Structures are given as structure tokens and as C-alpha cells.
Amino acid sequence: MLYYLFDYLHKHYHLPGAGVFQFISFRAAMAVITSLIIAQLFGGRLIRVLQRKQVGESVRDLGLQGQLEKKGTPTMGGLIILMAILVPVLLFAKLDNTYIVLMLLSTVWLGLIGFLDDYIKVFQKNKEGLSGRFKVLGQVGLGITVGWVLFISNDVTVRQYLLPDGSYSAVDASTIYQDVKLMITTVPFMKNNEINYGDLFDMAGSVFNEYYAFFYIPIVIVIITAVSNGANLTDGLDGLAAGTSAIIGVTLAILAFVSGNALLADYLDIMFIPNSGELVIFCTAFVGACIGFLWYNSYPAQVFMGDTGSLALGGIIAVLALIIRKELLIPVLCGVFLIENLSVMVQVSYFKYTKRKYGEGRRLLRMSPLHHHYQKLGYHESKIVSRFWIVGIMLAIFTLVTLKLR
Template sequence: MFYWLYEQYAASGYVPILNLLKYQTFRTGLAIFTAQLVVVALGSRFIRWMKVKQGKGQPMRAEGIQRHVIEKTGTPTMGGVMILAGLFTGTLLWADLSNVYIWSVLLVTGGYGMVGFLDDYAKVTKQTTAGISSRARLGLEALIAVAAVALIILFAAKPPESPELLTSVTFPVFKQLFLDMGWFYLAFGAFVIVGAANAVNFTDGLDGLATVPVMIAAAAYGLIAYLVGNYIFANYLQLHFVPGVGELAVFCGALIGSGLGFLWYNAPPAKIYMGDTGSLALGGAVGTIAVATRHEVVLAIIGGLFVAELLSVVIQVAWFKRTGRRIFLMAPIHHHFEKLGWSESTIVVRFWIVSIMLALIGLATLKLR
């Protein structure tokens, strides 16, 4: 919204101070502050309201960690609503709303947030860990993801030097290597988005465990978006230039700010959980940014923690169906470490450290060639 003011008045010289709004870095900083302020301001009242509405709060897995059943029962869920309120406010106020990348990411974030909300609502009202059916949830996620990828392919500005880039997969290190998939890219892009959403969903199992790694991934992709959206930086780093995608840095800033605000209440011991409302929305947002910036493969590095959590569940289920035995004491893998005797705070902080290391490795690929 405020970027529109810049276009209307600053360019005409009526209000010179509005010239600051043309800088993505300035608007990113304001998006961080705005989103955090909104979430913190909503927090206490929203949590009290959720406690009244939900009663027993988020249901716990009967076969899960017994300490969780004792200590965490009664903690409300759907805290993702707070995150989305800050994220959308920060983005809508400070981003360029004529940018197709902004709307594609907002489509996935809002759509996945609604799917997660329906899942959380079913769990709370029925007091069961089973929400809506997995088939229905994945189907809705896939439809939303395909719509967002199609929006990018159809309406995003084509890179002048390589117009086929919008339907291509690029690879880190090998800067000139990319695979043009044509319209098959719709399926690939949707796979990345759905996979990222569910990977973050599996990671969200301990207080603050998913929140900080998502912010770290957002910070890394905010930098990537800014660099590949700037022709000079992209050319210097020998990256594929993607016109307009730099505006996603503002969205990433709002995501970081809303995450910081939520962490105020989600830090151990958590007063509220983000639930599927938050985890699906945030994971989908990160996946969409990876698709938009054409750094989908790098997501496997920057989001390596999420990948490990997802794979631990897939491996555990597949191996148990095949042999009747388990590889991990419990999946996702953070519960395996709990079963080994690690404290919750130790697991959370160490996973944060791993996320930082992976993000730095992922960013290092920008210069390696």
C-alpha cells in the first residue's frame, strides 16, 4: 500500500521523503517491525480467547512422549492465525502489490493457512490427533500450489536473456546448467511447495523448534531474492536474473518479523502452538519463494533440517510396513532424540544451530561455480 504512495507522489516530487519507499531494503526493515508489532500486540488477548474456545487445547499423541501429555495438555493451538495476521499486514503495507510474485506467495500462504486451520479445527473439536483426511489435505495443497506456479509462469516478467527460465530448474554451483521442463514444471513446482509445507509441519513438534528454522530459511531466501532480482548483483554472482522477484525480500522480512513476534509466546514453555495453520502456511511460503527465485534445489540445503524431519517419517513408515520394525525410536526425528534422553531445550537449540549452518552452506553456493 505504501509503495503505491511512492508511485503516486514521490515520483512527482510532492513528498521527497517518500523516495525511501523505492528501496526494497528500507521496506523490508519496516515489514519486519510491522509484522512483529502486530503479532506481539495480538498475542495475549488471542491466547486467552483461544484457551476459552478450545478448552483442552491441542490433543496429544497417546503413543507419544508422556512428558508432553502431562506438561503440554491444555496449551491452545492455531497460533498460526497470529503469524498470518502479522505476515499479511507487513506484506500488504510495504510490498509492491502490483508484483505477481507477491500475490503468488500470498496465495499459497493464505490457502495453506486455511487448509491448516480446517485441520486444526477438526482436531480440537473432535479431540483427536487425526484432522481432515490426508488425501483431501494433500489434494487441496496440490491445487493451490499448481495455481501459484501457473500464476508465475503466465504473468511474471520473462528474463530477457533466458525467457525459458520460468519453466526451468536451475542447479547450484553449475551456474549455466538448467533444465527446461516446459509445462511439466507445474508438477515439479507444486511438488516443491507441497513438500516444503509438510516438511515444516513435521518439524513443528517442540516449543520453538520450527519457528526459528523457518525464520533462518526466510532470511536466506530474502537475500537470494534480493540478489537474483537485481541485475547487477545477479550478473556479478553469475546467477540467473529473475526480474521482479527481489520484491519477495519484503515478504521474507514480514515472515521474519511475524516469527519473532510469535516466538515471544512460543518460546519454552510455549503459551500457544502454531498448529497446522502456521506450519503448513510457513512451509508453503518458503517453498513458493524457492520456486519463484529459481533456487528450488538449494532449498534441500537451506531447509535441510525440514528435509531430515520429513525423511525420518517416510523412512520409519516404509520400513515398519516392510519389516514390522522401526529404525528410529520415534518419528519425526526430534522425538527420537527425546527418547534417547536429550532435553527439549537441548534438541531445539541444537536444531537451530544446524539450521544456521545449513543456511550458510546454501548461501555459499551463490558464489561457488
């Protein structure tokens, strides 16, 4: 909103300083500052309200160190994260940008699903919360919406540059370019690090090529569901999900910035995505919200984010990666989420297998998800969180290195 106000003042009244709102870097900086302020101002008040209403976490005794001490800690703190993301984006981003609209929709959509789950657990005293199938249905609905918009919207394009000699450059004065509608994505570790989904389905046959939207959308659904559930599983120790998400958010902000800048995209030899630079503002608000929430969620936590926050964080990360065509980097960038997901899947599968074969279920890990396994081994949760963050930082650096590692 402020972008449009200051743009109007700059163009019609030549207000000194108003033109600074044209710069993404300035608005991104303002977004992260505003996000941190909102988290601080709104967070403390919300925690006091939750305490008065006795919106506390119910904890089962699983034999984990310090677990019972968490009983009664306010939950639904994800509302802090949602507020700290939405307000700065509404203030500083271009709201007619298709990518920004998609991100706002994804944040609210999954935030509402998580809120409903937390509400049922807390106020209706139902420990199961929202039925799993309804959660998945909501994630699938978002996946269909995001996939369809990315597939059909004329605003979702990539820019192709062509010089007379057949080479490509974003900086040559004689460059001819066109913004084309291509369902293309980045493939790490390959010399020509781009692949068109349409070409893949073309190899499978003409029917696949003609209707490949119906095959692309399921890919989007799987990515959104997997990452949002991965973030949800990771939210089991104080500060783990928020800190890991902040690290991923910084990486996505860098990737969005270089993908939305013609000169940097040309230098790094990556695809230039027109108008995607605006996502930097969303990313910085996202990072500010996660860090601001850590003020209250670091050990010992004063508030838990609940599904209100964790489902939204994972969904935001997935949709951001899809928009900037970096979804195939998710297994690396979101490696912490991935290993948490896999630890649960392997534990459950192995237990069922051994129960069928030997008559009693056996476990590979002391407990799943993985962070609880280390708790069972006697590690303090702050040490586990710190080490998971370090792993997250290493994976983030490796993700950025893939821009030139081919």
C-alpha cells in the same frame, strides 16, 4: 498500499521523505518491524481469547519427557503468523507484482487448509482433523496454480545480457538485454549453474518439449507438498518449526535480493530475475512473523501454531524458492525439514518390511519424527531445538556459499 500512497504524494506534491518508499531496503525494514509489532500486539490478545474458548491441545501419552505438561496449551496460534505476514506485505509491497500476488495467494490458501484442520480437531473434537487426502488435494491445487502462473505469465521472466563480443554483463554501458520467458533454474555445484527445463524435455523427445508444462507442474506440486508436510512434521517441539523457518526465511531474503539486483546478480554470476527484488519485503515480513511468534512459542510454549501455521510456513518457503529459481537448493536449505520427512518415511517403511518378513514390526528409531527420537534418548527439548537451529544455520550458510561454489 502505503507504497502507492507515498508514491502519489512524492510525484504530485513532492512531499519531503515520501521518496524513501521507492527503496526496497526501507520497505523491507518497515515490514519486519511492523511484523514484529503485530505479532506482539495481536499474539497476546489471541492467546487470551483461545484460553477463554478452551482451544487447547489434546495430547496423547507417548512417554515423552514433559509431554503431558503441554495438555491444554492453546493451539491455532498460526493465526498470529498469518496476520504478521499479510498486514506488512499489504502495507509495504507493490500489490501489482505477480510474485507478491502468488505469495499472498499461497499464504492464504495453505493457511485456510491448516485452519480447517485445526478447527475440526479442536471444535469438532475429531483428533484426526481434516482427512489427509483433502490436505494433499489442497496442496496439489496450489501447486497447479503456482506452476501454471509461473509457466504462462508474461511477467515471469529472466534477463539476458549480450555484448558485441558475445559475453554477458549487467554493468557494461553497451549491454543489450532482453527479458525472456525461460523455465530456467539454478543448479548448485555446476560451472554453468543454470538449466532449462525445456532443454531437459527436448532431449526426451518432441512431445515432451511441446507439452513440458504438463511435466513442470508436477515438479512444482511435489516441491510444495514435500516442504509444507516437512514443516508440519517439524512442528513437534516448542520453537522448532518457527525458528527453523526464520533461518530459512533470512536465507531466501538474501537470495531474492541478489536475484532482483542487476549489479549483484552480475557480480555473483547468477540469473537476474526482474521484479523479484520485491519479494525481499515478503521475506522480511515472514521472518518477523516467525521471530514474533517465537516470543510465545519458545519453551515452555504459551501457544502452538497448529497446522494453520506449519502448513503455511512450508508452502511459503517452497513457493519462494520456486519463484527465485532456487528450488534445487531446497534439499540443502530445508535440510531439517527433509530429514524429518525422511525419518518418518524410513521408520514406517522399515516397520512394514520387518512385519512382512519376520511377523513383527521393528523400528530403526526410538520414535519418529527424528526430534522425538532424541527425546526418547533423554535429551531435553530445548537442547534438541537449539541443536536443530544450529544445523539449520550451517545449512543456510552452505546454501549461500553455493552461489560461488561451482
